[in-house]
Amino acid sequence: xxxxxxxxxxxxxxxxxxxxxxxxxxxxxxxxxxxxxxxxxxxxxxxxxxxxxxxxxxxxxxxxxxxxxxxxxxxxxxxxxxxxxxxxxxxxxxxxxxxxxxxxxxxxxxxxxxxxxxxxxxxxxxxxxxxxxxxxxxxxxxxxxxxxxxxxxxxxxxxxxxxxxxxxxxxxxxxxxxxx
Amino acid sequence: xxxxxxxxxxxxxxxxxxxxxxxxxxxxxxxxxxxxxxxxxxxxxxxxxxxxxxxxxxxxxxxxxxxxxxxxxxxxxxxxxxxxxxxxxxxxxxxxxxxxxxxxxxxxxxxxxxxxxxxxxxxxxxxxxxxxxxxxxxxxxxxxxxxxxxxxxxxxxxxxxxxxxxxxxxxxxxxxxxxx
Numbered sequence: 190x191x192x193x194x195x196x197x198x199x200x201x202x203x204x205x206x207x208x209x210x211x212x213x214x215x216x217x218x219x220x221x222x223x224x225x226x227x228x229x230x231x232x233x234x235x236x237x238x239x240x241x242x243x244x245x246x247x248x249x250x251x252x253x254x255x256x257x258x259x260x261x262x263x264x265x266x267x268x269x270x271x272x273x274x275x276x277x278x279x280x281x282x283x284x285x286x287x288x289x290x291x292x293x294x295x296x297x298x299x300x301x302x303x304x305x306x307x308x309x310x311x312x313x314x315x316x317x318x319x320x321x322x323x324x325x326x327x328x329x330x331x332x333x334x335x336x337x338x339x340x341x342x343x344x345x346x347x348x349x350x351x352x353x354x355x356x357x358x359x360x361x362x363x364x365x366x367x368x369x
Numbered sequence: 370x371x372x373x374x375x376x377x378x379x380x381x382x383x384x385x386x387x388x389x390x391x392x393x394x395x396x397x398x399x400x401x402x403x404x405x406x407x408x409x410x411x412x413x414x415x416x417x418x419x420x421x422x423x424x425x426x427x428x429x430x431x432x433x434x435x436x437x438x439x440x441x442x443x444x445x446x447x448x449x450x451x452x453x454x455x456x457x458x459x460x461x462x463x464x465x466x467x468x469x470x471x472x473x474x475x476x477x478x479x480x481x482x483x484x485x486x487x488x489x490x491x492x493x494x495x496x497x498x499x500x501x502x503x504x505x506x507x508x509x510x511x512x513x514x515x516x517x518x519x520x521x522x523x524x525x526x527x528x529x530x531x532x533x534x535x536x537x538x539x540x541x542x543x544x545x546x547x548x549x
Contacts, residue, residue, distance in 0.1 A: 192530070192531055194397075194399065194506075196397070197397045197399050197400060199398070200395075200396055201400065201433070201524070204391060204392055204396065205392075207391035208388055208391040210391070210408070211384060211390070212385075212388040212517075213389040214487055216380055216381070216384065217377045218372075218378075219374065219381055220381065224505035242532075286421075293396075307498040308434075310491075314534065314535075317534040320533055320534060320535070321533065323531065324531065324532055324533035324534070324535060327528045327532045327533075328532045328533075328535040328539070330528060331528045331531075331532050331539050331541065332539065333422045333519075333533070334522075334524050334525040334541050335541040335542075336546065337392075337517070337521040338518050338521035338522055339540065341514045341515075341517040341518035341521065341540075342514075342518055345511050345514040345515065346520070348373070348507045348508075348510060348511045349503065351372055351503065351507035352504055352507045352508045352511050353501065353503075353507075353508075354497040354498075354500060355494075355504060355511070359508070359512065359515045360499065360515050360518070360519065361511065361514050361515035361518040362511070362515075362518075364518065365545075366540075
């Protein structure tokens with residue numbers, strides 16, 4: 190799988206809401222409402238960030254690229270833009286919201302009926318210039334994985350001291366927070 | 370959650386099989402049967418390793434500690450011991466096996482009816498000496514998270530090239546494999 194495959198991308202994107210639901214729904218707050226220190230994201234923040242991406246980023250960019258082509262420049266994505274959207278909501282509500290938005294976005298993606306030739310169509314990223322539809326879609330999937338990776342790390346951090354001498358054997362506790 | 374909490378540990382341990390099921394069952398092989406290069410683990414290997422831990426490590430150690438006390442030394446855990454157990458099995462079969470073993474182990478754990486005082490009981494780890502029941506149980510949960518973290522990383526690796534210039538923004542692609 191050295192190259193992007195639309196069906197493989199969709200198969201992953203479709204699973205993420207159920208994965209997060211199985212992992213997180215009704216989990217004690219000790220796992221989900223503490224970060225890795227001051228001004229770091231909690232699990233709740235991360236789910237909020239995924240929701241914000243569904244609302245403002247991924248399909249908006251896909252549609253912009255398909256509609257306007259190579260001269261179109263994506264709006265910058267506000268990586269802290271989720272904070273207002275999650276206030277006062279329970280994690281269960283956020284999981285529901287994410288699942289609903291993801292399902293709607295995958296329906297829209299399906300309706301575009303993208304063909305192999307479309308994958309090389311381009312638009313401009315505000316920071317690094319020309320990107321292809323293929324790269325954008327692969328990134329949507331890899332972005333889910335970067336945040337699943339982060340969720341595992343943030344949760345494991347809560348047991349950093351509790352594991353005692355096993356700390357050195359647990360790789361997740363040696364991850365340097367590159368997806369903060 | 371600076372200290373270990375048995376209910377929080379169990380709440381996580383109980384969710385891992387369903388989490389892996391939601392993420393992995395029927396996922397295309399491109400995501401699950403390729404590692405991060407020669408002699409690295411695939412997702413299938415990681416699930417096999419989790420099964421091996423359920424069979425030979427976690428509850429075996431808990432019961433040994435409770436039965437024999439501080440002079441008892443745990444058997445070393447064979448971190449490559451899963452390879453024979455997964456040959457010829459589908460990922461779906463491995464997920465079923467993991468879920469069944471985990472459920473049995475959590476039933477056994479429940480039957481031990483552990484009390485707060487038990488948490489300080491000790492046995493000896495073959496590499497680093499005295500450890501407590503509390504540390505062992507916390508490590509069981511954190512070990513699930515270290516491998517969830519690894520699974521996300523191994524899967525993301527399959528799209529390392531496909532994401533193009535986004536590679537630098539995706540933290541999971543900068544993880545240095547500390548949980549290999």
